[in-house]
Amino acid sequence: MTQNVYAMITTSGHLTFPEVQDTARGDPRQRLYTLLDTTTIERVALPGTMALWVDEEAMINRKPPNPALTAYLATYGRPVRVIYGNGVLTGQDGTTGLTVDDGQTLDYHWHLARKQLDDRADRTRRTTVALATDDLAAL
Numbered sequence: 001m002t003q004n005v006y007a008m009i010t011t012s013g014h015l016t017f018p019e020v021q022d023t024a025r026g027d028p029r030q031r032l033y034t035l036l037d038t039t040t041i042e043r044v045a046l047p048g049t050m051a052l053w054v055d056e057e058a059m060i061n062r063k064p065p066n067p068a069l070t071a072y073l074a075t076y077g078r079p080v081r082v083i084y085g086n087g088v089l090t091g092q093d094g095t096t097g098l099t100v101d102d103g104q105t106l107d108y109h110w111h112l113a114r115k116q117l118d119d120r121a122d123r124t125r126r127t128t129v130a131l132a133t134d135d136l137a138a139l
Contacts, residue, residue, distance in 0.1 A: 004097030007089040007106055008035065013068040013117070015110055018088075020097070028095035035088050043094065047076060050102050051092050058085030071113035 008016045020031050032041055038055035045051055052073070055063060063085035072087075073080040089106060091097060098106065 004090070005103075006031075006035070006097055009066065009069040009072055009087045009089070009110075011064045011066045011069075011084075011086060015068075015106075032088055032090070032094055036086055038085075044073070045092075046089075048102070048105055049092055049099060050089050050105065051094060053088045053090060053094060054083055055085040058083075061085075067117060068113060071116045072109055074116070075109040075112040 004020045006018060006020050008018055010016060018035060020035070029041070032053045033039065036053065036055045038057065038061075040056040041053050042056040043051050043053055052069075054069075055061070066083045066085060066087065069083045069087045070080055073083065089098065089102075091099070091102070
């Protein structure tokens with residue numbers, strides 16, 4: 001039994017590495033359905049050797065939006081719709097784990113995404129403070 005390394009970006013904004021055992025029985029993608037807690041998955045191709053897997057019906061099933069995952073996908077330079085629910089990163093076909101090179105790519109894009117989210121949060125805080133200051137000045 002081998003262990004594959006997958007990465008999960010959760011709706012709470014965390015990057016985790018769930019333990020996934022390769023049992024070599026049945027559909028090897030079944031572990032993705034389990035990790036995403038769904039019955040339908042969608043593959044999002046990424047440049048290189050990684051793929052992202054998401055719950056295809058997350059929005060319909062009222063799973064929360066995932067700003068961290070949405071920002072992560074945006075770092076690849078293409079338009080992205082808001083992603084709902086958790087996302088799992090694997091090798092291209094979903095049956096293999098991440099390689100060392102994938103890990104370096106993941107790390108690079110994850111840090112870019114976190115910076116975008118932090119910058120956005122900082123702009124929001126500054127705007128909120130400015131609006132509150134304007135409101136106080138108007139009193």
